[in-house]
Amino acid sequence: MTYSYNQVYLNDAMNNMAEAFEIAAHIYKLNLDYFLQIFIISGxxxxxxxxxxxxxxxxxxxELVADAVTLTNASEVKMPETSFINISEEYWTGWVTAxxxxxxxxxxKEIQQIIxxxxxxNKYNPYHEMDEMQIVDYIQSKADKTNAVNRLQMYRKKLGLSQSELATEADVNLRTLQQYEIGAKDIHKASVSTIASLAKVLKCDIKNLL
Incomplete structure (x- = not known):
C-alpha cells in the first residue's frame, strides 16, 4: 500500500488535524464540513x-485554522492563549480524517464526497473505542459503494440512456434503479439476475458494475 507521506509524520499530522477540528468547532464556532471546505480552498x-x-x-x-481562515477571509483569527486539546467528537473526527x-x-475533497x-x-460512538482500522473499513465501504454508483451512471450515460430507458430494457423497477444510482440502495446486494440484466444492456461485464 502506498501512503500519502512517511509514517514518521503521521502522529503529528493526526494530532494537529484533530486540534484544528476542535478549535474550528469550539473557538471559531464553525461547522466541520464548512471548515474542511475552507481547509481545501486555502490550499x-x-x-x-x-x-x-x-x-x-x-x-x-x-495555526492551521488561523492560516485557513486568513487565506479564505472566512473569519478573524482567534488564537487560543494556551494549548487547546479536548478529546471531543470534533477532535476524534479530525484525528480519523487525517x-x-x-x-x-x-x-x-474526495473524502468529503465519500462521507x-x-x-x-456521528460515528464517534462506538467507533472512538475501537482501533482506527474499524472506522477506516467503514469509510472504505462507503467509498466502494460510491464507486459502484458512479460506474452505473457512467455506463448508462455513455450509451445515452435515460434511467427510464435502462429500467425498461433491463426489466428493472425504475425506482429501484434510481435508488442504486443515488446510493440509497446498495447495488452489491442486488440479485445476480438484476446485475446480469443491467450489465447486458450496458454492454459491460458484471464485474464492471461491482
Missing part, C-alpha cells in the same frame, strides 16, 4: 496531502 489541504512537513508537523492545529487520508491516499464530516462525527 493547506493539498500541502497535507503531499506530506509537506511545514504543515503536517511544523504547525499546530491552532488517518484515513494518509492510509487511503485520497484527497480531502461528510457531520456523518463521521
Amino acid at each position: 493547506i489541504a493539498s500541502q497535507f496531502e503531499k506530506g509537506n512537513p511545514k504543515y503536517i508537523a511544523g504547525k499546530s492545529g491552532a 488517518y484515513y487520508q494518509w492510509i487511503s491516499g485520497k484527497t480531502f 461528510s464530516m457531520s456523518e463521521l462525527k
Whole structure:
C-alpha cells in the first residue's frame, strides 16, 4: 500500500488535524464540513496531502485554522492563549480524517464526497473505542459503494440512456434503479439476475458494475 507521506509524520499530522477540528468547532464556532471546505480552498489541504512537513508537523492545529481562515477571509483569527486539546467528537473526527487520508491516499475533497464530516462525527460512538482500522473499513465501504454508483451512471450515460430507458430494457423497477444510482440502495446486494440484466444492456461485464 502506498501512503500519502512517511509514517514518521503521521502522529503529528493526526494530532494537529484533530486540534484544528476542535478549535474550528469550539473557538471559531464553525461547522466541520464548512471548515474542511475552507481547509481545501486555502490550499493547506493539498500541502497535507503531499506530506509537506511545514504543515503536517511544523504547525499546530491552532495555526492551521488561523492560516485557513486568513487565506479564505472566512473569519478573524482567534488564537487560543494556551494549548487547546479536548478529546471531543470534533477532535476524534479530525484525528480519523487525517488517518484515513494518509492510509487511503485520497484527497480531502474526495473524502468529503465519500462521507461528510457531520456523518463521521456521528460515528464517534462506538467507533472512538475501537482501533482506527474499524472506522477506516467503514469509510472504505462507503467509498466502494460510491464507486459502484458512479460506474452505473457512467455506463448508462455513455450509451445515452435515460434511467427510464435502462429500467425498461433491463426489466428493472425504475425506482429501484434510481435508488442504486443515488446510493440509497446498495447495488452489491442486488440479485445476480438484476446485475446480469443491467450489465447486458450496458454492454459491460458484471464485474464492471461491482
